[in-house]
Amino acid sequence: xxxxxxxxxxxxxxxxxxxxxxxxxxxxxxxxxxxxxxxxxxxxxxxxxxxxxxxxxxxxxxxxxxxxxxxxxxxxxxxxxxxxxxxxxxxxxxxxxxxxxxxxxxxxxxxxxxxxxxxxxxxxxxxxxxxxxxxxxxxxxxxxxxxxxxxxxxxxxxxxxxxxxxxxxxxxxxxxxxxxxxxxxxxxxxxxxxxxxxxxxxxxxxxxxxxxxxxxxxxxxxxxxxxxxxxxxxxxxxxxxxxxxxxxxxxxxxxxxxxxxxxxxxxxxxxxxxxxxxxxxxxxxxxxxxxxxxxxxxxxxxxxxxxxxxxxxxxxx
Amino acid sequence: xxxxxxxxxxxxxxxxxxxxxxxxxxxxxxxxxxxxxxxxxxxxxxxxxxxxxxxxxxxxxxxxxxxxxxxxxxxxxxxxxxxxxxxxxxxxxxxxxxxxxxxxxxxxxxxxxxxxxxxxxxxxxxxxxxxxxxxxxxxxxxxxxxxxxxxxxxxxxxxxxxxxxxxxxxxxxxxxxxxxxxxxxxxxxxxxxxxxxxxxxxxxxxxxxxxxxxxxxxxxxxxxxxxxxxxxxxxxxxxxxxxxxxxxxxxxxxxxxxx
Numbered sequence: 001x002x003x004x005x006x007x008x009x010x011x012x013x014x015x016x017x018x019x020x021x022x023x024x025x026x027x028x029x030x031x032x033x034x035x036x037x038x039x040x041x042x043x044x045x046x047x048x049x050x051x052x053x054x055x056x057x058x059x060x061x062x063x064x065x066x067x068x069x070x071x072x073x074x075x076x077x078x079x080x081x082x083x084x085x086x087x088x089x090x091x092x093x094x095x096x097x098x099x100x101x102x103x104x105x106x107x108x109x110x111x112x113x114x115x116x117x118x119x120x121x122x123x124x125x126x127x128x129x130x131x132x133x134x135x136x137x138x139x140x141x142x143x144x145x146x147x148x149x150x151x152x153x154x155x156x157x158x159x160x161x162x163x164x165x166x167x168x169x170x171x172x173x174x175x176x177x178x179x180x181x182x183x184x185x186x187x188x189x190x191x192x193x194x195x196x197x198x199x200x201x202x203x204x205x206x207x208x209x210x211x212x213x214x215x216x217x218x219x220x221x222x223x224x225x226x227x228x229x230x231x232x233x234x235x236x237x238x239x240x241x242x243x244x245x246x247x248x249x250x251x252x253x254x255x256x257x258x259x260x261x262x263x264x265x266x267x268x269x270x271x272x273x274x275x276x277x278x279x280x281x282x283x284x285x286x287x288x289x290x291x292x293x294x295x296x297x298x299x300x301x302x303x304x305x306x307x308x309x310x311x312x313x314x315x316x317x
Numbered sequence: 318x319x320x321x322x323x324x325x326x327x328x329x330x331x332x333x334x335x336x337x338x339x340x341x342x343x344x345x346x347x348x349x350x351x352x353x354x355x356x357x358x359x360x361x362x363x364x365x366x367x368x369x370x371x372x373x374x375x376x377x378x379x380x381x382x383x384x385x386x387x388x389x390x391x392x393x394x395x396x397x398x399x400x401x402x403x404x405x406x407x408x409x410x411x412x413x414x415x416x417x418x419x420x421x422x423x424x425x426x427x428x429x430x431x432x433x434x435x436x437x438x439x440x441x442x443x444x445x446x447x448x449x450x451x452x453x454x455x456x457x458x459x460x461x462x463x464x465x466x467x468x469x470x471x472x473x474x475x476x477x478x479x480x481x482x483x484x485x486x487x488x489x490x491x492x493x494x495x496x497x498x499x500x501x502x503x504x505x506x507x508x509x510x511x512x513x514x515x516x517x518x519x520x521x522x523x524x525x526x527x528x529x530x531x532x533x534x535x536x537x538x539x540x541x542x543x544x545x546x547x548x549x550x551x552x553x554x555x556x557x558x559x560x561x562x563x564x565x566x567x568x569x570x571x572x573x574x575x576x
Contacts, residue, residue, distance in 0.1 A: 077414035088409035104324030
């Protein structure tokens with residue numbers, strides 16, 4: 001059995017009355033890219049704060065490389081690198097000055113830093129930007145510098161907390177290219193908190209964390225399979241009423257997912273004409289397609305990820 | 318550990334020096350206050366006690382002005398803690414494998430250096446005021462300024478840790494700082510004040526720093542209008558600084574106030 005980078009068991013955390021994490025279980029194998037998908041306020045940040053030993057859990061256990069977060073926080077801190085939602089860099093300092101300060105926080109010597117930068121900067125395309133002030137860099141470049149910052153002490157586990165917040169699609173793409181490249185070279189485990197379906201698709205495994213509880217757990221493929229294979233999706237204004245009458249009049253299995261009715265019938269194609277005949281006026285659109293992670297989220301959370309994001313957590317954008 | 322402290326200290330200095338408005342503001346504001354008050358009260362001011370010496374108000378106000386520079390520079394060097402509450406450097410520093418006291422030490426030594434540097438700049442005015450300064454006197458003044466700087470950077474850290482907005486930080490600090498300064502014997506000699514005010518001045522820990530500065534300014538000669546001798550004012554200032562530092566380390570050990 002491959003060893004575990006992260007093992008979380010029955011983890012519960014409360015802020016006063018509010019339960020931020022509710023009996024969460026998850027395990028991350030070494031070398032994996034593991035995703036935690038969920039809306040803002042779903043518990044992702046709390047989970048990360050516990051794993052990085054910033055707060056102590058109310059109940060349950062969490063271990064990082066076999067070390068309990070309550071026992072030896074410093075042993076864990078040395079082995080993880082963290083990239084936060086907002087970059088942890090001083091704008092008026094140069095890239096090198098920033099990295100120097102952070103290296104010192106992790107006990108990386110001047111010499112060690114120079115050697116590490118020789119390895120990292122070319123991979124990040126930052127060699128000729130290293131003496132520029134951070135305030136002069138684009139958002140995408142800042143993120144890359146911030147990623148270098150998280151990797152200075154060569155941590156075997158990297159925590160990425162919504163690392164592409166505020167980036168445009170091109171910068172997002174190039175950020176992930178960089179992550180993939182570094183991952184191939186360094187082989188570290190990555191735990192990614194995200195609410196982007198596109199990023200969740202990149203993961204080897206993922207959990208869906210909603211309202212502090214894990215509602216689904218598996219590979220992206222498994223999770224989609226859980227919703228069904230290629231099926232028929234009906235969009236309409238009153239999906240629940242539509243689903244009921246479909247079941248009673250046409251004898252097909254239906255599931256309501258968000259604003260859509262999923263018709264789980266192997267012969268979806270054959271049902272379609274009958275459906276149109278019966279409900280033509282109420283159907284806005286009908287599609288036959290494979291489920292997406294968005295559908296998975298809606299099935300388990302009962303609402304779309306977008307609707308769940310009612311309280312954005314990042315006021316600093 | 319020293320390596321980390323040095324790196325944090327360096328960071329504070331670079332940040333300060335790159336912020337031109339901060340550099341200018343920290344020098345000009347106290348200078349203007351000093352000159353306006355000094356010339357404004359020049360003819361009306363009179364020392365209450367009959368020490369035999371009569372010194373101009375500009376000269377009387379000088380140690381207080383130095384203390385004021387140290388006070389403001391140190392306190393406001395900690396404002397970035399409020400700004401970086403949920404973003405930036407602070408969250409990464411708190412997640413790093415260093416003890417909180419190292420973080421506090423790095424930040425406060427940075428603030429202290431700025432305080433000593435800024436107020437030390439004003440010492441070039443010293444030869445134009447009062448008796449010629451001695452090396453021992455100058456060294457003593459710098460030492461006291463460092464103590465004041467350290468104490469109030471530490472206090473700034475404690476307050477910044479508990480306050481959510483920079484606006485709140487300014488409000489709390491102005492509420493604190495102005496009375497602290499005015500009622501320290503820096504602005505008027507307490508001996509001529511009503512007994513209640515005299516008591517307040519005596520209870521104000523900052524008074525002892527100002528007293529020590531005033532004593533050092535005339536060292537080794539007698540200083541006008543000091544309430545306590547160096548044997549009292551210096552130890553009190555040292556103990557106060559230690560307390561403020563311990564308080565800062567203690568507050569930083571608790572989680573930062575949430576957004």
